[in-house]
Amino acid sequence: MRSVTGRAALADELGRRSPILTGDLTPDHVRLRCRGCGSVYQAALQYACPGCLGPLDAVYDAARLRARLDRATIEAGPRSIWRYAELLPARPGAGDPAPGWTPLVAAPRLAEALGIPGELHLKDDTRNPTNSFKDRVVAVAAARARAFGLTTIACASTGNLAGATAAAAAAQGLDCVVVVPADLEPAKIASAATFGATVVAVQGNYDQANRLASQAAEAFGWGFVNVNLRPWYAEGSKTVGLETAEQLGWSLPDHVVVPIASGALLTKVHQGFRVLAEHGLVEDAPVKVHGAQSDGCPPVATAFAAGRDEVTPVKPSGIVKSLAIGDPADGPEALGVVRSTGGRVEAVRDEEVVEAIRLLARTTGVFGETAAGVTVATAARLAAAGVFRPGERVVALITGHGLKTREVLDGRDGATVTVRPNIDALEKALTPLTPGLLATVG
Numbered sequence: 001m002r003s004v005t006g007r008a009a010l011a012d013e014l015g016r017r018s019p020i021l022t023g024d025l026t027p028d029h030v031r032l033r034c035r036g037c038g039s040v041y042q043a044a045l046q047y048a049c050p051g052c053l054g055p056l057d058a059v060y061d062a063a064r065l066r067a068r069l070d071r072a073t074i075e076a077g078p079r080s081i082w083r084y085a086e087l088l089p090a091r092p093g094a095g096d097p098a099p100g101w102t103p104l105v106a107a108p109r110l111a112e113a114l115g116i117p118g119e120l121h122l123k124d125d126t127r128n129p130t131n132s133f134k135d136r137v138v139a140v141a142a143a144r145a146r147a148f149g150l151t152t153i154a155c156a157s158t159g160n161l162a163g164a165t166a167a168a169a170a171a172q173g174l175d176c177v178v179v180v181p182a183d184l185e186p187a188k189i190a191s192a193a194t195f196g197a198t199v200v201a202v203q204g205n206y207d208q209a210n211r212l213a214s215q216a217a218e219a220f221g222w223g224f225v226n227v228n229l230r231p232w233y234a235e236g237s238k239t240v241g242l243e244t245a246e247q248l249g250w251s252l253p254d255h256v257v258v259p260i261a262s263g264a265l266l267t268k269v270h271q272g273f274r275v276l277a278e279h280g281l282v283e284d285a286p287v288k289v290h291g292a293q294s295d296g297c298p299p300v301a302t303a304f305a306a307g308r309d310e311v312t313p314v315k316p317s318g319i320v321k322s323l324a325i326g327d328p329a330d331g332p333e334a335l336g337v338v339r340s341t342g343g344r345v346e347a348v349r350d351e352e353v354v355e356a357i358r359l360l361a362r363t364t365g366v367f368g369e370t371a372a373g374v375t376v377a378t379a380a381r382l383a384a385a386g387v388f389r390p391g392e393r394v395v396a397l398i399t400g401h402g403l404k405t406r407e408v409l410d411g412r413d414g415a416t417v418t419v420r421p422n423i424d425a426l427e428k429a430l431t432p433l434t435p436g437l438l439a440t441v442g
Contacts, residue, residue: 137236241272263334298347
């Protein structure tokens with residue numbers, strides 16, 4: 001077993017693995033580009049630049065995209081993320097997961113309840129195979145892992161990613177290891193275990209689990225979807241923005257409200273909007289990108305409120321475990337996107353989150369988890385501040401299903417009444433509660 005290397009040794013090893021490229025990108029391949037120094041590398045199982053240790057991003061040949069991207073080709077594609085194959089760094093195999101193409105739901109009753117004067121749409125990613133948007137990113141990362149010849153995929157997770165990774169591994173016949181905080185919601189741990197993953201519960205928070213995952217990726221050579229596969233994995237988030245624009249009739253919304261954990265979802269949704277505009281698939285128009293966090297873990301919101309460019313790590317607390325990343329990898333980038341688009345970042349209280357979950361369910365029929373509550377509560381804050389104008393279109397991302405975090409509603413919602421099994425008892429109990437409910441027909 002190799003020991004975990006220091007920064008200098010890691011840079012040397014990465015340099016040996018991935019020679020730097022010069023000249024134009026070849027049209028048949030996606031490459032990796034350093035976000036810091038701009039160096040370009042061959043596709044590889046890595047996430048840090050050998051030169052400066054900056055994060056790496058997938059990049060595509062612009063001429064190839066101009067030649068191949070058009071609405072008709074996309075619309076003829078599968079009803080999944082793979083309809084955007086030209087904008088993704090991997091291709092699916094037979095039997096691979098096909099998440100995406102989830103509904104964009106009009107929500108007029110919720111808009112009225114929140115005081116939003118324009119249109120409100122929900123991007124409902126509870127409809128994905130494991131009921132969260134994480135199926136998108138894992139599908140791309142797993143396909144890329146198999147192209148690299150890996151037999152084990154893994155992740156560090158606050159919950160949803162664990163289930164998505166385990167499900168994708170099961171579908172593809174890969175081994176799977178998920179590393180999670182030990183205090184994660186039981187339903188999320190059970191989901192990953194049921195799919196056959198080896199679940200490693202860490203006595204610590206997500207950031208500690210993530211550090212252990214980084215060490216394991218280096219020591220064991222596993223494909224951690226959000227560590228050494230991260231540049232490929234993050235590209236799956238872009239499909240949320242691509243789908244939203246297509247479902248809006250190939251146009252961009254005026255506002256989008258995005259929950260922030262690592263920050264990658266927010267930056268990639270914005271990137272999806274930009275790539276469509278740059279290639280003429282939508283009319284270029286400004287989109288204000290807003291971030292949503294819990295006040296139990298608000299590093300990006302705190303930096304935004306203080307006017308700082310640096311995102312200072314925090315120790316997570318509170319009920320919103322799916323967003324509980326105290327040191328978000330893409331926090332500074334998310335902050336930059338929000339500021340450059342004229343958006344805002346809010347941090348909402350646990351009480352607001354729970355009430356937003358209930359309001360969402362009662363006005364739309366969509367049951368969201370705590371991250372969804374954060375998004376809806378943030379939309380309420382923005383509406384109260386007058387951010388949304390009449391006639392504007394607002395899209396809120398609902399990233400996970402409420403059955404994953406139903407314990408936050410314990411003691412709040414249950415049986416309305418308990419009655420004896422006869423009609424007189426039922427009528428007597430319901431009459432004072434819901435006037436008009438018992439009105440006869442005809």
